[in-house]
Structures are given as C-alpha cells and as structure tokens.
Amino acid sequence: MDPRVVQEKVELVRVSGVGRGIYLFRFRSTLIARSAWPGQFVHLRVDDGSSLTLRRPFSLCQVGRSWFEILFKVVGRGTEIMARKKPGDSLDILGPLGRGFSVGESFSxxxxxxxxxxxxxxxxxxxxxxxxxxxxxxxxxxxxxxxxxxxxxxxxxxxxxxxxxxxxxxxxxxxxxxxxxxxxxxxxxxxxxxxxxxxxxxxxxxxxxxxxxxxxxxxxxxVETQLGCGMGVCQGCAVPAAPRDETSSPKYHLVCQDGPVFDVSEIDL
Ligand SMILES: Cc1cc2nc3c(=O)[nH]c(=O)nc-3n(C[C@H](O)[C@H](O)[C@H](O)COP(=O)(O)OP(=O)(O)OC[C@H]3O[C@@H](n4cnc5c(N)ncnc54)[C@H](O)[C@@H]3O)c2cc1C
CATH class of the missing domain: 3.40.50.80 (Nucleotide-binding domain of ferredoxin-NADP reductase (FNR) module)
Incomplete structure (x- = not known):
C-alpha cells in the first residue's frame, strides 16, 4: 500500500446541507490533505455500533492545507448514518486511496x-x-x-x-x-x-x-462500484477490462487500486 495512505480518526468540522438529502462535509486532516490528488477517494467507517462493517468510499471534492471535503447523497443505511453526524464528531477514515486523474501538460x-x-x-x-x-x-x-x-x-x-x-x-x-x-x-x-x-x-x-x-x-x-476493503485485497470491486481483441481471455481491473480513474480505452463500460 502507498505509504502516504493513512488511517486516522478525523474530526468533522463543518456540515452543509446543499440540496435535498445532499451534504458537504469538511474534515480536519493535514495528513490526508497533504498527499491528496484529484480523483482519489477516502474510505469512511460509518458504523454507529450497529452491523455496518464495510467502509463507504467518497471522492475528495475539495482540499485545503489542513482539511478536505466530501459531497454525498443519502442513498442507503451508511449515508443515512452519516447524515446524522454533527460538527465535533470524529470518523475513522482511510485515505487518500486509488489512482486519480492524469493532468499532463499535453492538453490546453x-x-x-x-x-x-x-x-x-x-x-x-x-x-x-x-x-x-x-x-x-x-x-x-x-x-x-x-x-x-x-x-x-x-x-x-x-x-x-x-x-x-x-x-x-x-x-x-x-x-x-x-x-x-x-x-x-x-x-x-x-x-x-x-x-x-x-x-x-x-x-x-x-x-x-x-x-x-x-x-x-x-x-x-x-468509475463507481461497491467497494470492500478499498486496498486491492478483497477483489470485490473488479470491473471488466476492455478486450484487446475477440480472442483474448477476459481481464479485470480493480476500481479501488487500478482506478477509480481509467482511460475509457482501458475498461468495458
Ligand atoms: C471511488 C468511489 C467514489 C465515490 N464517491 C462518491 C461521492 O463523492 N459522493 C457520493 O454521494 N457517492 C460516492 N460514491 C458512492 C457511495 O460510496 C455510495 O453511495 C455509498 O457507499 C452508499 O452507501 P449506503 O450505505 O448509504 O448505501 P447502501 O445501503 O450500501 O446502498 C444503497 C444503494 O446504493 C447502491 N450503491 C451502494 N454503493 C454504491 C456504489 N459504490 N456505486 C453505485 N451504487 C452503489 C446500492 O446498490 C443500493 O442500491 C463513490 C463510490 C466509489 C466507488
């Protein structure tokens, strides 16, 4: 795993409701903010003591020197629990994870x-x-x-x-x-x-x-899929790779590690 990935208890410092069931959360973390790259994500443990064990992934939406923000919509149990969090609460967060966007000099x-x-x-x-x-x-x-x-x-x-x-x-x-x-x-x-x-x-x-x-x-x-570990171990987020030719055997990419960002030529959408 990339040594810049950290797992820490991170304080939620600002909650903004930005639409119906849509929230922008700001967390304080210099370590995650410092090594984050556009297109990467964080993996949040949202368990409130009930049965949710898998983390939930969210893209890094905005990043400052000592904070980062995520934007999310309530779609199920995990995001419902998240929507009840208040400034001052802490969440266990792993990140930054995954391969982000490539922003070379080749385009204007x-x-x-x-x-x-x-x-x-x-x-x-x-x-x-x-x-x-x-x-x-x-x-x-x-x-x-x-x-x-x-x-x-x-x-x-x-x-x-x-x-x-x-x-x-x-x-x-x-x-x-x-x-x-x-x-x-x-x-x-x-x-x-x-x-x-x-x-x-x-x-x-x-x-x-x-x-x-x-x-x-x-x-x-x-690309979004349901993620398990977020670190390439459980292989639960495999998506089919674009076939090289008609005879080639099927190959897969892991969204959490090879992605979530791919060139469209790499994957079968
Ligand atoms: C790399 C990555 C980045 C993401 N970034 C964001 C983000 O910035 N903002 C945001 O709102 N969401 C994002 N998502 C999706 C987000 O992770 C899911 O909406 C969240 O995990 C749902 O959790 P839940 O417990 O509320 O819902 P669940 O109870 O787990 O599921 C509710 C419904 O959502 C579907 N679902 C769950 N997870 C996903 C998923 N990953 N992709 C597609 N459908 C799913 C389920 O099939 C079900 O229909 C991202 C996903 C990935 C893989």
Whole structure:
C-alpha cells in the first residue's frame, strides 16, 4: 500500500446541507490533505455500533492545507448514518486511496462531464487545472434542479453548461445529449488540445465512451462500484477490462487500486 495512505480518526468540522438529502462535509486532516490528488477517494467507517462493517468510499471534492471535503447523497443505511453526524464528531477514515486523474501538460483545455453526484471529484480537479492556466468547460447534469450541486467556484472558474432531465434548469435532457450538441456546434472542443473527464452513472460513462470513439477525443472516467476493503485485497470491486481483441481471455481491473480513474480505452463500460 502507498505509504502516504493513512488511517486516522478525523474530526468533522463543518456540515452543509446543499440540496435535498445532499451534504458537504469538511474534515480536519493535514495528513490526508497533504498527499491528496484529484480523483482519489477516502474510505469512511460509518458504523454507529450497529452491523455496518464495510467502509463507504467518497471522492475528495475539495482540499485545503489542513482539511478536505466530501459531497454525498443519502442513498442507503451508511449515508443515512452519516447524515446524522454533527460538527465535533470524529470518523475513522482511510485515505487518500486509488489512482486519480492524469493532468499532463499535453492538453490546453478540459471538458468535464458530471452526472448527479458525479460532480464530486471535479472542484478539486478544476482547481488543479486552473492553477496550470487551463480552460475548463463543465457539463453538469442531474434529474432536476434540486440535485444540481453548484458551488461558487464552479460558476466562477469554468464555462458551465447545465442539463436537467425534467427541464427545471438548463437544457432539457441527458447531459450527454448536451455534450453531443456542443461537440457538433462548437468544433473547438475537438482535436488533441482537449481532454475530457467523466464521472457519473455507468450509463452516462458508457455513452461518453461512445462519443469519445465517434468524435475521437481522449477521455478519463471515474468509475463507481461497491467497494470492500478499498486496498486491492478483497477483489470485490473488479470491473471488466476492455478486450484487446475477440480472442483474448477476459481481464479485470480493480476500481479501488487500478482506478477509480481509467482511460475509457482501458475498461468495458
Ligand atoms: C471511488 C468511489 C467514489 C465515490 N464517491 C462518491 C461521492 O463523492 N459522493 C457520493 O454521494 N457517492 C460516492 N460514491 C458512492 C457511495 O460510496 C455510495 O453511495 C455509498 O457507499 C452508499 O452507501 P449506503 O450505505 O448509504 O448505501 P447502501 O445501503 O450500501 O446502498 C444503497 C444503494 O446504493 C447502491 N450503491 C451502494 N454503493 C454504491 C456504489 N459504490 N456505486 C453505485 N451504487 C452503489 C446500492 O446498490 C443500493 O442500491 C463513490 C463510490 C466509489 C466507488
């Protein structure tokens, strides 16, 4: 395991409700903040003395010198327990874990495509890319406007395009439909100078991969599965690798260790 990964009791210092059942938690931890990279995640023990033994993974959303934030939606037992936590509570956290986004010098602009809580890793990535002077387009989609998470930083530093499935804000439809429309109308998004990044539901990532193949852009995606140990031991988070050819035997990648960020060419979405 990477020696920079730590397991510690971390104090929850700020809780913000940012939408219906959606929370932004800020934790104090210099050790995790210091070695975190955009696209990595932390693994939280949320057990309240009941039967939840497996940790729950959350992307690093924003990171400062001595703190980090996670953005999450309540979807089940673990996140329900988390939503009851208060500033001053401490949680057992392991991190930072996984392989994050690659942000080489080879591209001048970034287009990020987020579905729902898939926006979570992007504020941290946006900050890193803006420091390198790169332009950032953010395509943000959700079911409805209550599920759109839009911190000030996202509206200030990026060119934002919004979509909601019910049309309550922005383009009416799926975020990938809006991306395709922009690819057709705004040819500047094409060519080797742009790097796409995606995070969201699997169907959205699969469509983004199809668009990457059709419009020939390079694209990294952050993949979510249910995780067990988070360190490559239990092998519970295996996802099929993209087959090299029709005769090659099936191979798998571990989301927790080989990912969660992959180039779309590496995995079978
Ligand atoms: C690397 C990584 C980063 C993640 N980052 C975030 C984040 O930043 N914000 C956020 O809100 N969520 C994130 N998730 C998903 C989050 O971990 C799950 O929503 C959470 O574990 C659910 O826990 P629970 O006990 O509340 O729900 P459970 O009771 O465990 O499950 C409730 C429902 O959610 C489904 N589910 C559970 N875990 C996952 C999962 N990992 N992926 C897809 N479906 C799942 C279950 O099948 C079930 O339908 C991330 C997942 C991974 C793997």
């Amino acid at each position: 602009g970034a287009a990020m495509v987020a579905g729902g809580m898939g926006v979570a890793p992007f504020p941290f990535l946006i900050r890193a890319l803006r420091r390198q002077g790169k332009r950032v387009f953010l395509f943000l989609g959700a079911k409805n406007q209550d599920e759109l998470y839009l911190p000030d930083q996202l509206t200030k530093d990026v060119t934002l395009s919004l979509a909601t499935e019910d049309g309550s804000r922005g383009f009416k439809g799926l975020i990938t439909q809006l991306v395709e429309k922009k690819l057709r109308d705004q040819k500047e998004l094409l060519g080797g100078k742009w790097q796409f990044f995606g995070c969201g539901p699997r169907a959205m990532l699969a469509r983004l991969k199809e668009l990457a193949l059709t419009y020939k852009f390079s694209c990294q995606v952050s």
